[in-house]
Amino acid sequence: MIVDSTRVDPAAVDPAAVDPTPVVLLHGLARTQLSMAGMARFLRQHGFTTWMRTYPSRRLPVVQLAEIVAEWIRADHGDQPVHVVTHSLGGILVRHMAERVPLSRVVMLAPPNTGSALAGALRDFGPFSLLYGPAGQDVATAQRRPVPSAPTAVIAGTRATSFGNPISWLSGGLQVFGADRPNDGTVAVDETHLPGMTDFAEVDTSHTWIMNDPRVRAMTLRFLREERLIA
Numbered sequence: 588m589i590v591d592s593t594r595v596d597p598a599a600v601d602p603a604a605v606d607p608t609p610v611v612l613l614h615g616l617a618r619t620q621l622s623m624a625g626m627a628r629f630l631r632q633h634g635f636t637t638w639m640r641t642y643p644s645r646r647l648p649v650v651q652l653a654e655i656v657a658e659w660i661r662a663d664h665g666d667q668p669v670h671v672v673t674h675s676l677g678g679i680l681v682r683h684m685a686e687r688v689p690l691s692r693v694v695m696l697a698p699p700n701t702g703s704a705l706a707g708a709l710r711d712f713g714p715f716s717l718l719y720g721p722a723g724q725d726v727a728t729a730q731r732r733p734v735p736s737a738p739t740a741v742i743a744g745t746r747a748t749s750f751g752n753p754i755s756w757l758s759g760g761l762q763v764f765g766a767d768r769p770n771d772g773t774v775a776v777d778e779t780h781l782p783g784m785t786d787f788a789e790v791d792t793s794h795t796w797i798m799n800d801p802r803v804r805a806m807t808l809r810f811l812r813e814e815r816l817i818a
Contacts, residue, residue: 605634608691610670610811611660612639613677615697616719616726626672626798626807633808635670638663644676648721653683660688670811673698674798675774676722678741682732690737692814694807696797697744699774700781702729705754705763740786740810742803743779744771749793771797786816 610630612623620639627637642656660669668691671681678698681690699706706727710716716724747770748755755772758764769776773794780787792800806816 606636606812608668608670608811609636609638609664610672612637613656613671613673613680614639614641614644615675615677616644616722618644618674623672623674623798626804629804630672630808630811635811638669642680644722645719646721649676649679649725650683652722653680654687656680657684657687660684670694672696672798672807672811675699675794676726679726679732682735685733685735685737690735692811693735693737693739694810695739695741695779695781696803696807697771697774697779697794698741698781699726699778700732700741701778703727703773703778704775705758705773708763734782738785738810738814739781739783740788740806740816741779741781741784742797742806742816743769743774743776743787743789744792744794744797745769745776745789746791746793747772749795752793752795754795755793785814786810788816 612627614620614622619641623639627639630637640659642652666689668689670692672694673681674696678695681693703726706723710724710727748759749772752772758772764770764775771794776789788806790800790802797803810816
């Protein structure tokens with residue numbers, strides 16, 4: 588597995604903008620750290636140190652994945668508080684990591700916090716189980732999960748159909764979300780809600796590449812710096 592732990596280039600950033608708190612980026616189900624590379628590069632350009640590592644999202648249940656990732660983070664950062672930016676399943680992992688890793692601020696992008704209707708609709712379909720593994724089964728239903736005590740923002744997408752998100756055509760064809768339930772093609776907006784969340788925003792973008800949307804990146808940066816998504 589490749590680890591990306593990249594420090595800020597001092598020549599590229601105003602020294603006054605450098606933030607000493609590292610940012611951990613957690614990718615989603617059946618993805619790799621490369622899906623978060625653009626967000627990581629953006630944050631480094633604005634003064635943050637970033638840390639990423641591909642975890643075996645298709646092979647293990649959520650709780651075990653969270654334990655593994657927490658061990659990696661502790662090995663590299665010890666007791667130092669970290670910011671965390673997550674995509675989809677990564678948001679569920681950080682909820683289970685909250686008691687293992689000292690968290691500073693958290694930004695969740697399109698997390699299935701209350702379960703996933705799409706995963707629920709497909710959980711008994713053989714290819715789904717093979718492709719998405721135990722974690723895919725875990726998010727199929729709402730479960731009681733820890734809630735981070737750290738300030739946490741959630742950003743949800745609202746573009747239900749997108750060429751960049753092939754599964755959105757499947758969810759639309761199956762009418763998983765019905766006609767009037769806003770969603771990003773994979774996760775419904777209401778499924779992203781987290782009890783006690785500090786801030787929340789909706790953006791017209793799809794699930795798969797929400798982390799690359801310029802508005803999402805700007806809001807993520809603002810929350811990490813100011814604990815709010817919008818000025």
